[in-house]
Amino acid sequence: MNSTEPAILEVRDLVTHYPVRRSLADAVRGRPRRSAHAVDGISFDLRAGELLALVGESGCGKTTTAQSLLRMVEPTSGTIRLDGRDITHLSQRRLRPLRRTMQLVYQDPYESLDPRFRARQTVAEPMLVHGIGSRRADRRGLVDELLERVGLTPPELYADRYPHEMSGGQRQRLAIAASLVLSPRLLVTDEPVSMLDVSVRAGVLELLDGLRRESAMAVLMITHDLSTAAHFADEIAVMYFGRIVERGPARELVRNPRHPYTKALLSVVPARDPRRRAVPRILQGEAPDPANVPTGCRFASRCPSVTDACRLVDPALDDVSGSPGHEVACIRSEELASDSAGKVVTT
Amino acid sequence: MSMLDVVDLEVWFDLPGGGELHAVQGVDLAVERGDRLGLVGESGCGKTTVMMAMMGLLPSNATVSGQVLLDGVDILAHGERSVRSHRWVDLAMVFQGAMNAFNPVQRIGRQIREPMELHRTASGAAARRRTNELLEMVGMPVSAADRYPHELSGGMRQRAALAMALACEPRVLFADEPTTALDVMVQAQILQQLGQLVDELGLALVLVTHDLPVVAAVCDRATVMYAGRIAEQATMDALFHDPRHPYTRLLFASTPDLYGEEPVVSIPGSPPRLDRPLTGCPFAARCPHAFDPCREQQPALATLAAGHLAACHLNTRAGVTA
Amino acid sequence: MRIVRERPAATVGAVLLALFVLMAVFAQWLMPYDPHQQVGPVFGTPSTAHPLGLDDGGYDVLSLIIQGGRISMEVGFAATVVAIVLGGGVGILSGYFGGATDTVLMRITDYFLVIPDIPLMIIIAAVWGPSLGHIVLVIGMLLWTGTARVIRSQVKSVRERVYVQRARSLGASHTRIILRHVLPQVAPLLVANTVLTIAVAIFDETALAFLGLSDPTAITWGTMIEHAFDRTAVSAGAWWAVVPPGVAVSLVIMACSLLGQAIEDATNPRLRVAHLSIRGFRIRPVRPARAEA
Numbered sequence: 001m002n003s004t005e006p007a008i009l010e011v012r013d014l015v016t017h018y019p020v021r022r023s024l025a026d027a028v029r030g031r032p033r034r035s036a037h038a039v040d041g042i043s044f045d046l047r048a049g050e051l052l053a054l055v056g057e058s059g060c061g062k063t064t065t066a067q068s069l070l071r072m073v074e075p076t077s078g079t080i081r082l083d084g085r086d087i088t089h090l091s092q093r094r095l096r097p098l099r100r101t102m103q104l105v106y107q108d109p110y111e112s113l114d115p116r117f118r119a120r121q122t123v124a125e126p127m128l129v130h131g132i133g134s135r136r137a138d139r140r141g142l143v144d145e146l147l148e149r150v151g152l153t154p155p156e157l158y159a160d161r162y163p164h165e166m167s168g169g170q171r172q173r174l175a176i177a178a179s180l181v182l183s184p185r186l187l188v189t190d191e192p193v194s195m196l197d198v199s200v201r202a203g204v205l206e207l208l209d210g211l212r213r214e215s216a217m218a219v220l221m222i223t224h225d226l227s228t229a230a231h232f233a234d235e236i237a238v239m240y241f242g243r244i245v246e247r248g249p250a251r252e253l254v255r256n257p258r259h260p261y262t263k264a265l266l267s268v269v270p271a272r273d274p275r276r277r278a279v280p281r282i283l284q285g286e287a288p289d290p291a292n293v294p295t296g297c298r299f300a301s302r303c304p305s306v307t308d309a310c311r312l313v314d315p316a317l318d319d320v321s322g323s324p325g326h327e328v329a330c331i332r333s334e335e336l337a338s339d340s341a342g343k344v345v346t347t
Numbered sequence: 348m349s350m351l352d353v354v355d356l357e358v359w360f361d362l363p364g365g366g367e368l369h370a371v372q373g374v375d376l377a378v379e380r381g382d383r384l385g386l387v388g389e390s391g392c393g394k395t396t397v398m399m400a401m402m403g404l405l406p407s408n409a410t411v412s413g414q415v416l417l418d419g420v421d422i423l424a425h426g427e428r429s430v431r432s433h434r435w436v437d438l439a440m441v442f443q444g445a446m447n448a449f450n451p452v453q454r455i456g457r458q459i460r461e462p463m464e465l466h467r468t469a470s471g472a473a474a475r476r477r478t479n480e481l482l483e484m485v486g487m488p489v490s491a492a493d494r495y496p497h498e499l500s501g502g503m504r505q506r507a508a509l510a511m512a513l514a515c516e517p518r519v520l521f522a523d524e525p526t527t528a529l530d531v532m533v534q535a536q537i538l539q540q541l542g543q544l545v546d547e548l549g550l551a552l553v554l555v556t557h558d559l560p561v562v563a564a565v566c567d568r569a570t571v572m573y574a575g576r577i578a579e580q581a582t583m584d585a586l587f588h589d590p591r592h593p594y595t596r597l598l599f600a601s602t603p604d605l606y607g608e609e610p611v612v613s614i615p616g617s618p619p620r621l622d623r624p625l626t627g628c629p630f631a632a633r634c635p636h637a638f639d640p641c642r643e644q645q646p647a648l649a650t651l652a653a654g655h656l657a658a659c660h661l662n663t664r665a666g667v668t669a
Numbered sequence: 670m671r672i673v674r675e676r677p678a679a680t681v682g683a684v685l686l687a688l689f690v691l692m693a694v695f696a697q698w699l700m701p702y703d704p705h706q707q708v709g710p711v712f713g714t715p716s717t718a719h720p721l722g723l724d725d726g727g728y729d730v731l732s733l734i735i736q737g738g739r740i741s742m743e744v745g746f747a748a749t750v751v752a753i754v755l756g757g758g759v760g761i762l763s764g765y766f767g768g769a770t771d772t773v774l775m776r777i778t779d780y781f782l783v784i785p786d787i788p789l790m791i792i793i794a795a796v797w798g799p800s801l802g803h804i805v806l807v808i809g810m811l812l813w814t815g816t817a818r819v820i821r822s823q824v825k826s827v828r829e830r831v832y833v834q835r836a837r838s839l840g841a842s843h844t845r846i847i848l849r850h851v852l853p854q855v856a857p858l859l860v861a862n863t864v865l866t867i868a869v870a871i872f873d874e875t876a877l878a879f880l881g882l883s884d885p886t887a888i889t890w891g892t893m894i895e896h897a898f899d900r901t902a903v904s905a906g907a908w909w910a911v912v913p914p915g916v917a918v919s920l921v922i923m924a925c926s927l928l929g930q931a932i933e934d935a936t937n938p939r940l941r942v943a944h945l946s947i948r949g950f951r952i953r954p955v956r957p958a959r960a961e962a
Binding site: 167197198266269274277283 | 389390501530531532533534535536538539557558559560561563564583584587588597598599601602603604605606607610611612613614615617
């Protein structure tokens, strides 16, 4: 990627906290209101035609990040720039016309389409909202063109169907068509294929892949599936507990992970080939309570390579030497570079 | 004769508008003590229906034919009634999405005790002791018995569901997508636990899932189902390295692999409708190798090598392999 | 239509209600006599000429029932429109916007909910004076709370549906989301509520009229019963002056309840799953060819 090109999306120090409900007992005792640090200071850029995968376990803040970027959830602090324009504090009313430049594809195509809308209406709705194609015939033509573009061909066959008359893969294609109508600059996809059958997943992902290449759209893909990210993303950013702990080119990150969390995560992804088993590093327990942020490294409580220093220093993302574009937030990443976890063993 | 044999199982569902959906079309399975069998396929292929039929848990709009032999005795002979006495005692299951498998207003401990009391395997203090034992077995603190389902995380609930399934010391454990809703790390924990328990208790495990890598991680053998039939059955190793049905090969090719170099493919088209009769191979319309016989005659499930079965005409055509 | 097929009770309700509506619409042509004219002796017994007999003024009871039904149902329907528009509006706004809007609207709803209906109706009808218009307003203003509550909770869940959020992320305005995505989803519930409200409105109208708070010059089922009691129909043994309007009111209420309940059941998926039990799948004999093997 050409890094001199201006980014479509620039995120700096994005923080989103959710207030946590106090129990009545706590309120009576006068304990302070707490907040869950869903997203706690993340920064990244996304350029035209680029596909960034944000991976992590549930509760790590990846979905909140997406929702905050699109201002579906109000960020607590930080800045979000879309095409150079700061949208962090725009009112929802002023944001509405800008929504056509950033679109979201939801995880569950069984839920994200209005069951009472035919395919044609679903695709035409964004046009009506943003006043594109004033004449019915124009809209009709555009709808057909889009259905064709997402592989629902011939469009006449699908245009008058209701969602329940379509398969999961077809529905997700339809949802993608509806977000493409507005020729967005940024497409955020939240687990776009996890609800679909394996055999059609690749088709939907290839569609996204092709679209971002031909229309120079930036794509942010939220996923928990590292294998998918490894195959389709240019870059992967691994999130843990509201932070990006490692980021780098997809292939590089998968083959040379530097953060102990990334290593553990990669080591437990099951492989297709029964002869090839990674040495699994199963972390015990689950991600900590986001309302209780520890001092020091957030991963310290589960880290197999933890030292006393880790509990004191909150590490920042730093470049990995000798690996351009690869950043990691771990004070021991250099010493642990040769750690074998996650390395593949073929039997 | 194996411990558990399924012979020519067929299941039809009545459709609301009249007509029938032939969900399972002549499935044979054999499960031996200590086996780890994967039942794989996409949604609608009949894998869950096969399992539910074996457990006698089909809804009232279902019609079943065929035999489910446990130690040679047909437990399906008198329908739900005759399965009931074996359910949970001989055959138990871990449900998909453990949240729905629990009663939200009862404590976990009581729900684990319930099958023991129902089948009179233990009661009172003995049942309590057994509950604690089970919780420890699945890696949960004993205190979890006093929790309500919503107080547990997804992984913990899945463990509790496992404990519940093991309550009456079954011989066969069915697990239906036990890790689908879980994160990879929690999935790894559960799969490790599951494998360990199956070994320790000498259970037979039938893992029903669409996720091939999960099967590869846990099972030795798998049955690939397509459109209500068995497409291929073999060891996991043979299925991956020497698939004899194009569907199996494509299913692997459509699953992204962390270190895989080859592009991930998708299978064009969609499975055939099962509410109307089918001629030829059900996969023919999506198969890149389909030739004339595929469209005319339904391929029989043939034994190609010891323990390797496939239903594909390509195997009988000289010199061609899938 | 599916509802009618699956639930015979709904069919009974729908047919009954349709008959009453048709009766009200074609009252002009159906009435055998002019309901404002004495056509026979006071408390004349039922006969072939007067199937339901005559009342205290010598009016034909059947004609009065038909004419009274027309007005009773007009009042009931009009009051329902007031209640549904108010209740549906409050419910949708409250459920969709939530937050402060919800709190304020729901406090107002609670306020109306705890007012004892009948005493307030009596007071308002007494203060404003007896008139059918007032009756419509009074009943309408008291019946909207239930609808508002039910619609609000439904809207609250629809609002969280992903496709509604997707519309929001597209940049759709609130008006558009409400009209295109939320309203169609709650419409069946609104219909069910309307039908159920009609029953209550007609009942309330009858009650108010019976208490002498309706327009005394208008013929309604309520005023018929009131007149019958006032003018000693009961002590005269003229049951035919009291029973027919009572039965008519009961039938309409029953029809509305049957239909409304059926629509509500059919639109509430939580009430629908129960009939798929896990018991009793059928066994088909093993096919002979394979059984021998």
